Amino acid sequence: MTTEHPALLLPPPPLPAPALPPPLCSSKKKLYQTIAEGKAPIEGDHEEARQLLTKRESSFRKDLRWVLFNKYVPSLIQDGPQCGLVALWMASQLLKSPAELSMERIVNVAVKRGYTAQGEIFSARDMAALAEETCGCRAVQLTGGMNGANIHPIIKHLASGKPILIPYDEDFNHEPCQRRGHRAHWAVASGILLGLQEGCLKKEEFQPDPVLPWLLLPGNSPSYPMEGIQEAFVLAKQGKSLRYQLWALEKLAESNAQLREIDPQRAADGSVYILPPGGVEIGLAGQVVLLHRDGLKE
Template identity: 60%
Template structure:
């Protein structure tokens, strides 16, 4: 999914993803319990720089994610997936990856500059940037939602960045049923918490010359 968001767009066969991950020793059954390995795999397959964020998805890291999405570039985020694909908190028992590809910022009406953003014809409360020229108003945002898709979902969803950060930060252990099923999985030294908690991967799919000004 992230490869499709690259500019120029790439088509990466799922079998090639799995085979490469197995060959590199990142996975045994298709699992990915290491954000570090995910960054290496994504960078290789998407032919772009993959930046690993650690230390949680709040504060400065939240601002980095918002600005990255604002520039039209994807973020890979591990989280606990609920039955409706939204973030939940299950201690990592339902750990999955999602791709974030957009951001919706809640702003005070007076903080929106009409020169760079215009109201939607059908939703007057929704402002759309004109040609991506509006600087990211991350410091003025009172609410943040990110546009995400999980591989098993048929549609994109808007998730609160706070809920994603909370789900991401509590990834601690593998599902006990999976851990005791007798199947081999690749788990980093220190376990799921060391491999996933508080981490995300920024994919730099545009060059500096392609960045919106």
Template identity: 70%
Template structure:
């Protein structure tokens, strides 16, 4: 185009430049790997502490579930406190053994590292797993110096009274079972096989089965009886029973029906197929999980009985 003086001028145009693209977002945080990755139960346990004492936490549990117990029975509580320990990886059996050891030998300096090392050296475990009650009994005797009595044939029948008396006498039992999402016993054919340590029992007895001089009423729960020092557990009149137990995914005591725990313990048949195919090495006894765990428990005695 020409201006007033006849000179040619260029047409001015405005070019709209596109804004620069936004900076890429920061990369997502990489998940922790190996032993640094925390499971939900480990995160929940952080910053918490177990309730200590033989009767303190069992009393709290019973207060919450008071309506669950038959009113026509006398209820007696036997329990010995065991400290809690959260497992790191598939170490539920070894953690249960460590907790039981604190009850039998509270002054002993027994570390988890020592238990794991001994179990691996003896060929009982590869990852921390224990799929054999026989191996558990041998390991307990080696690291604790106790007498480990392995019961077979289930937790009922002739073993029922033996188990109750052992707990009433203040000695622990290591019990394999299938663990539900809330840690309670379930029946998954062994796919959720887990170990717990039982340290107490709640017994419902017919009235008149007890020698009243051997027991006193609990100061907070008048319907609950506690044994006086030196009192042994009842041998007759038991109509119902619950187990107090701890396991490696919670700091808290669990209160389980002995009947449901017995059923869970009896049906441990096989390892979880997904776990069996995950590429890891596990020590499984000849005959599989069913041969190693089903219907078996390990009673730990401070001393071997004399003939």
């Protein structure tokens, strides 16, 4: 006689978990990288500048003649603390460097020469040396700040279509601020907007912008106005946005001058960073790097 065991009653299988929406971005992505996805920069020497000026038209003095000089640089979003290396790559495109110059080469050379460990560049001197080696250009490390005797060389350099690499403290909207170097960042300046007193321009060398009649654009061989400058704004790009930004030269100079120390939180995060002798103040404060084409004296 066999005894049949009753069938084992198993609990029903659990219901499948509800599908979750896909994440908006990888946990490793920064907000500025996510914002840039799916967007494209606005190309052209003056196209994006016009949009910026149209939005801020009421803030520009009506008693001045406004002249815009700019040469377009392409955009590149940085991956990690590579703001200086990305700014150099963007500048290299304006310098017409060899087509094979890539971010990978710039990073590799910077690491090999001991200029960086994570992608950071805390020395304008190292930046100038890196630019000359990778871009085949001539780099001039300008010291003493962006005011005083250095204003005219900076304006003339930008007005003649050559880029400048500028360290500054970056605010949350990417604009210059003063945080003692705790938010040290690099930008590439490719243009300058000048507000001049009436009568200080050779009008035959400039032409009204087709969209903004109050704005003047240079002709084929313009002079560089150095007299009667009342206001100046720098047109720049940096590695956390595809867009140009327009900054008052005075405000940028103030930010550049007060770079004093590395952010204590960054210094304590366990990563290795390359600092020059004397630290951030000796390496960056009051310094910019002017890039000249082809390594030739101009």
